[in-house]
Amino acid sequence: MSLKDKCAPAVFAGASFLCAAVTLCVLGFMVMLSLPVLESGMLWKILTDSWSPDHGRFGILAMIAGTFYIASLSLVISFPISLGCSFFMQITHKGIAGRLLKKFVQFMTAIPTVIYGFVGVFLLVPLVRDLFSHGSGMSILTAAIMLGLLISPTMILFFCASFERVPKIYTDAVDSLGATSFQKLLYVVLPQAWPGVLTGLILAFGRAMGDTLVALMLSGNSVMLPTSVLDSARTLTAHIAMIIAADFDSIEFKTIFVSGAVLYLMTGLGIFLARISGRRME
């Protein structure tokens, strides 16, 4: 064996180890840097208290709640639409119309996030403010609508892929027995593809949770526990973006590492669940 053949595997493996090491390093860093606050037994307090630096309270509960509200609402908005669009492409309009829609959705993945935020600020925020006359128009709803648009291509393309994986012999079999498209969907496609749908849903939730800009620009960033979708809220990501400017030694600043660790762990959990449901598919 030549030297090249011997070195190559080491190089390839080295690259993988590097990637893995840095990935784990990120978590390590988040945890390590939040240790100073955690050691003083404040973890529980930080996770459950309200945020009011003027009064010495540095809880991120409102941000955790805000993250969940916004991500969940954006799923509630975009899940049915994504499902409908993937039905459109895979079941009801497989022809030219479906292919055009697919191209369009692929194109959507190329639209930068900041565009959604920018247009949201100048188009959607005034609209929401005037329509509901409640608050500044920067609200959970506003952010969730734009976020819904942002994550729908992820979901649609994932759903389509899992619909496509349903073996053709099954769909042909039910077709030949006289199933309508609705019956085909209900009895064969969805039962076969649901782990894929679930995986797509989880991944989209992670994407919605991890997005910074849309929430930062559209949700108003207030620090109360939201009670209605028209309230302003702050996500963990936006919290990090805002507090990064604070004094490095302050407790305030250190809570952003707790926020980072929480975000990391939540998306990590999502990925873990997605992989499990994905494995069930095979």
Add this chain to the structure above:
Amino acid sequence: MQNPIKIKIRHLYFYYKTRTILENINIDIHANTITSITGPSGQGKSSFLTILNRLCHNMDGARVDGQVTIDFGNGFEDIFQKNYALPELRKRVGMVFQAPNPLPVSIYKNVTFPLKLAGKKNKDSIREKVKNALEHAFLWDEVKDRLSDDARLLSGGQQQRLCLARSLVLDPQVLLLDEPTSSLDETSVQVIEELLARLKNRCTIIMVSHYMDQVKRVADQQFILRDRQLKPG
């Protein structure tokens, strides 16, 4: 051949993308007869069958031209019409595929599946129908104790008979069979052939087969598919 005509095929062309598979087919098929189609591999026999229940439209790049009309009792209907109700058509024109295609559910559910699609709900009559269909396909004795097993655990030959039973349960007027005995042993072949002879009274059968002696035994009318043409054999 004194029976009335059931299926009229006129100027039928079939293409995959730019490739012509069938060219100007013109034949009649009479009610309550068995028509056999033989021919070399890859000539388009299976494709021909899928035209008759319009399943060919599920294939990428497939295109038909011409006219196929079938008399389901109310005069000849053009099955290529736009908006023709495909589910209805496929309930009346049953099909058994070349490769057995049980659904990934239990044996029982496989057989009742068409009934579910048709919206039949009466439990007792359903059980009756399942038993009948499985008996017809000579599968009842082998599976009656394991109806809740996954159908994919059956052997190839059993699967083939299961699919036959499944398409019998709706009492189709036309039955399309693609090499229905290819993975069966000799005794099973014999019973299936007897079944076909009896089924003739209830429906019109079109069957693809590779075995010339089988064809001679059961078919009323023979075609050979070669060079994009169906020639009487």
Add this chain to the structure above:
Amino acid sequence: MQNPIKIKIRHLYFYYKTRTILENINIDIHANTITSITGPSGQGKSSFLTILNRLCHNMDGARVDGQVTIDFGNGFEDIFQKNYALPELRKRVGMVFQAPNPLPVSIYKNVTFPLKLAGKKNKDSIREKVKNALEHAFLWDEVKDRLSDDARLLSGGQQQRLCLARSLVLDPQVLLLDEPTSSLDETSVQVIEELLARLKNRCTIIMVSHYMDQVKRVADQQFILRDRQLKPG
């Protein structure tokens, strides 16, 4: 069978995961002979061939046990040794797969691919070798004007001969052929058989075949693979 022994197989076992495919195989194969292997589908004939060039190790879940030694001129070498130089082994033990596997490049590049792997650069001698190999596989006349065409555009039979030519170009000492004439018409089969008879002088051939009369015509030694055993036929 006065030729010296080329390949010694002792206590050979082969498994896919927990399933045993071959059990305690013990045979000798003599230099410059043609050995044929026949047997029902799915018994492990193809798997047996891949053991001899250790390509089986590229399959998920495949595992071998026992000993295979080959005499490449310097005494018998155990090919299952750890760190045995596989690329060298495979250059000496050529193989033509059951399904033709041209690379998605031009015909010419397919044939020169092994030379590229071996690091041969001399343009003229390469052209010469390509021509020789294609002539041996009786393909030269059909493709000499379209050497730069994509090899996947060839018909199945042409692809099969291309793959044969490709493995001849390196002058292997052992040649493994998996159903080398399955998609060929009668005249092509005949010329390939003649080629095999001539190749015998240059190498040792092990060939899987379904056609008993072919086996009778060309093989010096016959085995039947059934129930995990290779039995002399």
Add this chain to the structure above:
Amino acid sequence: SELDAFKGEKGVLRIAGGTAHIPVMKEVAKRIMKMNSDIQITIAGGGSGAGIKQVGEGLVDIGNSGRKPTDEEISKYNLSMYKWAIDGVGTVVHPSNPVKALSGEQLKGIYAGKIVNWNELGGEDRPINIYTRDNASGTRDVFWKKALGKGDISEKANFVASNGAMKAAVTNNPYAIGYVSVGYMDETVAPIALDGVIPTLKTVQSGEYMVARGLFSNTKGEYTGLAKKLITYLLSPEGQKIVSDMGFIPVN
């Protein structure tokens, strides 16, 4: 001109911190870089807190702040402060808002979330949308201490990241209330008279309007090199002209 001091210099000068300072800093940087393209000046926001912190840590050369650094900060980082403008922090609303004046108590009530509707103040029957800044902001610090008397700020308040963002938010929202540096005020927002005094350059300069502060540029230790030259330029007549052109009150 006074830019000649930069001739023959080269290098990078990093500036960060107070967002009130940005218009002046941008103009100064533009003039310097136009004159000598070997100099690169980068300007980031972040707020006064970030400015003090970053210059203290040595991450930037000049850290701007819209408040005086605390004694603790000064001693910890050995900061030198250079005050080059005087500025006020004024409450602003949308120009269409009929409410033009508030008492100190009313303002505190609004920010504490006790007065929630404009009709309680003689405006439209719409909820009041409060905007505020995060704790790193010097503007917030001054406003909180001098206008709100360290009173509560409602949790419902929307947060924005800079003086510019505050002005943009109020411009776009007819029911908003916020506070910006007086230098940022123009016709797109309406200043609110606090206890009868309208925040303008004049009232700030005269001391009549109480919510006032200086704009500082801070360096770690004595200023040196490019930082020194830039601050000197800022304090020169030409620099002070820029300061007043941008709507602030020059110190000299």
Add this chain to the structure above:
Amino acid sequence: MMSQHLPDRLLSVFSWLCALVLTAGVSIIIGFLILKGGRSLNLDLIFADTRPWDAILLKRQVFGGLFPAIAGTFLLILLSVGIALPLGLCAGIYLAEYASSKARNVFGFIVDLLAGIPSIVVGLFGFSITIFLHHFYNSRIYPCLLISALSLAFLVLPYIIKTTQGAIDRIPLLTRLTAPGLGATKLQNVVLVLLPLALSDIVSGVVLAIGRCAEDTAVIMLTGVVATAGVPKSLFSSFEALPFYIYYTASEYTGPAELVKGYGAALILLLICSMLFVFAHLIKRLIDRRAGIMM
């Protein structure tokens, strides 16, 4: 026999509705941008009062134009992809060809995890590392272009790893065995057969990565992007970038003129991203068509 079943019709209506909502939503967004910013699209927007060639050749700094932001974005893309591509290719090859199934599982999970880390957390990581190094290693390390590029590269790594691995995995077993059957070493098989065949998919992964670098704001916001910097002169200087410019304008524009520039910047960014999208499709088609000849 013309009836259509009610559930079928409902399904069709529902799917039409969803398709319409989606396309309408996105069209409104793009239409709004074009309506508001279309007129501002001209060379002045990019170069202001500087002559374009002077700016492009870096003879003069551009003040008040988008050129520094555009240049920053392109530099960022170039650097990040330049770092991520070799690393991602190697890791992808390792996962597809060399790793044991156990290692593949573990690394696969980690790569998924990496793909799921919110970009702001990656930014925070880059920021903390910088501060850490600044403190304990060399006080001349600041948030800068290089740090941003490294963080971004890390962010887009999984796209490249996963597409490379997926593309190689999809190559049929028979093709995968061809070269080894002819005596190729593992490396030869990878370099001469597998990579060329996977090229078309890898290109789409790279384009995804480029798109992500072009649009990401959260990472660079924490690691070195600033409001004004001019075209960066070295890897160690701060920089401007289009998406940050847009974000910055949206929240703190001082007047209508600046706002219009924001619209223009948004349009330009959208244009760049769409061009990348179209370009990727063209390249992919080209590669697919002449897959063989490339090898």
